[in-house]
Amino acid sequence: MLLHIPGVLSGDEVARFRAELHAADWVDGRETVGPQGARVKHNRQLPSDSPLAERLGRQILAALGQHPLYVAAALPLRSVPPLFNRYAGGEHYGDHIDGGIRALPAGGMLRTDLSSTLFLSEPHEYDGGELVVSDTYGVHEVKLPAGDLILYPASSVHRVEPVSGGERLCAFFWTQSMVRNDQQRTMLFELDTQVQALRRQLGDSPEVVSLTGHYHNLLRMWSEL
Ligand code: NI
Secondary structure, three states: OOEEEOOOOOHHHHHHHHHHHHOOOOEEHHHHOOHHHHHHEEOEEOOOOOHHHHHHHHHHHHHHHOOHHHHHHHOEEEEOOOEEEEEEOOOEEEEEOOOOEEEOOOOOEEEOOEEEEEEOOOHHHEEEOOEEEEEOOEEEEEOOOOOOEEEEEOOOEEEEOOEEEEEEEEEEEEEEEOOOOHHHHHHHHHHHHHHHHHHHHHOOOHHHHHHHHHHHHHHHHHOOO
16 A cells, blocks of 8 residues: 655644754765665665654654554554655665665664655655655655655565755655555555544444444454564
8 A cells, every 4th residue: 555644744843854954964875775775776864873863753753653544554563763865966766675674773673564755845846756666556656745754565666766956855764564464454444444434424323333343353363563
């Protein structure tokens, strides 16, 4: 499932993030990838141990924890602290798949079920720079308003097109979901969405209560914690 999550950060929050990020020191983005990624990755990142990245990253994860659409779609168990990247002057990131397992800075490992990209530049501020995600439904080009996030399966082949003008600033991170299987997670999200709609129409009728129970029983069957 590829899902647009709008309004993760407000306009004021985006402006504050950008001011702080523009004053930071950036490094070559190849710091955080394996050998295949290093051949195709051409961008800059904040160092993963940067206190600024840690602080802004915590704010992003806190905002997402309060975002009902994100929580319903991702069913997040834990996330890697967000990283920040910038592309300009033709920088790009060729076709790749994100690594399946990542080490957490605080110790332990995380299985990357879902990838997220949070846009911090407005689409009109740069040329190119589309995130292109290939899945079983085809090829999707993504370029969202600042403050919006795209959630997609980390198993997808994807790339970032060259930024030929202006600058593209984003945060990105990976999440281990309570439900590993993308199809099961997608079914739960669609069931949840429809049950919420029925509840708005009918209140807590016996049918709505029963369907809510089915959602939770499927979640119980399919989740791993
Ligand atoms: Ni990637």
